[in-house]
Amino acid sequence: MFKVFCGCLCWLGMTFGSMAHATSVVFLNPGTSTETFWVTYAQFMQAAAKDLDLDLRVRYSERDPQNTLRQAREALQGPQRPDYLVLVNEQYVAPQIMRLSHNSGVKLLIVNNALTRDQVQLLNAGKYPDWLGSITADDEEAGYLMLKELLSLRGPAQPGERVDLLAFSGAKNTPAAQLREQGLHRALREHPEVYLRQLVHGEWTRERAFEQATQLFKRYPRTTLVWSANDEMALGAMQALRGSGRVPGREVLFSAVNSSPEALQARLDGRISALVAGHFTVGGWAMVLLHDEARGVDIEQHGGRERRVKLHRLIDPRDAQRLLDMRAQEGDGVNFRALSAVGQPATYQYPFSLQLLLD
Template sequence: MLKVLIACAWLAVSAHGAMAQAASVVFLNPGTSTETFWVSYAQFMQAAAKDLGLDLRVRYSEREAFNTLAQAREALQGSERPDYLVLVNEQYVAPQILRMAQGSGVKLVIVNNALTADQKQLLDARADSGWVASLVADDEQAGYLMLTDLLRQHGPVAPGQSLDLLAFSGAKNTPAARLREQGLYRALAEHPEVRLRQLVYGEWSRQRAFEQATQLFKRYPQAALVWSANDEMALGAMRALHDSGRVPGQAVLFSAVNSSPDILQARLQGRLTTLVAGHFTLGGWAMVLIHDDAKGVAIDAHGGRDRQQALFQLIDTEQAKRLLAPTLPVDFRALSAVGKPASYRYPFSLQLLLR
């Protein structure tokens, strides 16, 4: 009996020691705690953290940059500093957080919105900022894919005719939004038959886009295509068209980015013509990089530390059904580079969830 008790006590101490050694991570979520995209994003991160044995805490900024900075200050200068801080360069907050991080001992991982060229120069001058990696999606390609697929679905335009396009971008001070716009303009350069009548900034908001679209559809009644940098703005614009007595997907073709249940249903119902998704996985893939870094893996040897992943892809109806499934199991441990050869490259892809 005594041996059993000793063995149990040893196991308890060992388990406690394993827990104590788990790398701690704080994610500064730039969205709201009720925002579908950022909530599902955090849930995917939590699933990865649990699988990989990481201690993850999520802090929501409620889309206020000053909240993000206050949360960063607490994490980097408080008494309970995490091993890693994951942040999004939304509203260009990264330079201030990099300054705060100097000498803190906390490692930084940037996701979704990368450092700008000017910010990278600043980072090079601050070698002790603790920056470990950045992981972003191919946002320019997402913007390009949306318009080219809209045109494919619309069909050819008669010689001498044109198509009127309305565009809803996100926030001006967000790198991802500007990159998606660049993709839009690349596609427009290839298709002179399309006339961009107006591009507005919907600030990622369904309500704001609804109000803007209500006016735009009156101003440009011949609009045939709507390009939207996220799902919420597309849903707002579709509602505005519906309220005007026209049918989304018939009178006007819509595109969107993201994979919220509402937008996936719109894709299945035919109200949304074109859907591009994949970047909600970035936080989960970042957990794999953090796990490996904590294990002593030189993650930059497996594809670099400033990483852009080709995550965006067009979502058809079958894939939309798959993404609506309650669970999307991923073996995050199998993606780790621990024990892998030097030639190994992280296979981060939306296909890991769709197979």
């Protein structure tokens, strides 16, 4: 009886010991807890963490950078520090968090919005050995693809014809928004017939874009193309267009980034003509990197310190229906463990792609 009792204690000790040593991760989510993109993003991360046996905790800032900094301070200087802190350089908060992390023993990984070139120089990032680097989607390519697809669908302009375009970008101090704008301007350089009447910052919100678009469609009534850096702003601008008596997808072609159910349905209905998506998976792929780093893999060797992955792709109706059918289960069918570099040769490159969900 004593041996059985001791055996049970040993088994319980091993069980709780393994649980206690599970790799812990805190993600500072810059969005709101009701914001479709960031909720979906966190769900994909949770699916990856579950598959990889990571203990992931998500903290939402509710779009308040001060909340992000407070949450970072708690994670980095509190009594229960995680092994890893994952953050987004939204509103340029990353440098302050990196300074808070000094001597904390917590390793940092930046996702979606990397450090800007100026920030890297000012920080002297080499002083932060616990900064693992960043993983982002190629947002410049997303901005480029949207306008190119709109123009392909519209067809060639007639000699001397001018094509009027309106653009809705995100928050000014957000690298992803800036990169998408750069992609827009690259496409504009290739198409001098397109006249960008005005670019405004809709702050990623439907309400703000609706207010702006209501005025802009009156100011520029010949607008036939609308480029939007996310889905919420595109939907707000569409609402404004309908208020003027015109139909999205007919008189005016819209583009957007993201794969919310509403945006996917708009793509199927033809109200959004050019939809780009894929970057909601970045957090999930970040979990693979942290799983490997915790097991001694030099992740820098398998893709560099600051990796920009071509995750964005144009979403056709088949893709849109497939993503709609998944709903909140985007990560359930992905074998994240199979993507690990553990035991792989030095030449191995992580095969991160939206196609992994669509197969």
